Amino acid sequence: MTSRIILITGANSGVGLAATKVIVGASEKYHVIMAGRSREKLQSAMSEVQQGNTRGTVSTLLLDVTDEKSIDEAAKQVQEQHGRVDVLVNNAALGNVEPNVKSRFTSSLITNVVGPAMVAEAFRPLLLTSESPYSIFVSSGMGSLTMAAEPGAITYMPNENAYRACKAALNMIAIKEWQDFKSKGLKVFAFCPGFVVSNLRGTSEEARTGGGQAGDPAVSGQSLLDIIEGKRDAEDGKFVHKDGVYPW
Template identity: 55%
Template structure:
């Protein structure tokens, strides 16, 4: 059995896909479980990664819908049966809903970006506790930083774009996720290494508004492989000095 069992949610595209590829390329010691609500899409993503021919680790897939408690617990039971433990949990699955109706966009963003990761964390905690060196990483966003959003000198404070017109649902859900990560880090400081992590502004399917233009940030989004490298650095222990904090590739964000 590989020495590190790593579960990543939301892996058929974007940061989750890139992280799966980066980690599987790194070492034969890593086994990445690619999870998603569409097993067909996740299996296609795995096949694409494996076809690249430079994979040292191994990959498997599992159905996991963060909005469905039964799906979450079934996935946990399957991983318990197959591996007996989990070494790294990367809560990555997210949406950036921009529905014009306030209640709709708040509900969808909070359910997927905050409640979902909370349920996943609860379900997989027993398996993480069986690891000798467990990590839990919450993929957040710099827009969830209250300090940055309230600073007049911050780009967040000054931003006025089509996305931010309806962006309070996403930002609020990521602020809530940051609090969840912080609470979990405090409660499990002696038994688990927990981080919130900002992947940066990268190409993804997070936004499904205005087609490909939104997915690529109107041409301004970066390469999600960089985000995958940041996640790899965390699970390799290179960011342990920032344990329990809100990290990004170049440092630490204030809460």
């Protein structure tokens, strides 16, 4: 059976790691490429995946979404090893909430907006060789302009404006990719994984678990698998979450 090649950035923790576990546990037809910028963390994460319920296969790929050379080298490696990508999950992100506005916005935009845009462009030729290509941008409901403008909109964390702005910008990247490449068969989704355990907010137990309020990222992984398996195709080109569609 020919494997379906799924590349996930930021796959060594949080939603990326949880999604990898769900996907390779679902079927022998899936091969997940776990991409990240630390070889040591990737190897540890891959070992954790392989110790679980594994039907599919998994490999690692060094890829720093803030480094154009790293992205280009990663795309070349995948081209040589696999010849295509069937699903690209742009998941890598950071949740910078430091007080300095310039530093907060600069680092956030480079990682959360410029990075995914570069990754999407570098891997798109490999996606378009797939018979059924999917491009998924892991966004957040915090990036919804409509919901942010509602009276009584919730503030989730201090200095959250950079993160919100980045996810709104990422949504625009998703919309434009869908408009530009839907005629070539590329299905594109902006996807909100919800408030789940993640290193996005920091690596302390308090930050990772959101004070014990964050949910299981495996639920987000299952939602990603639903997209990959075509169960959300009717919502192609939209901003989806576990239970439906968010307004832009």
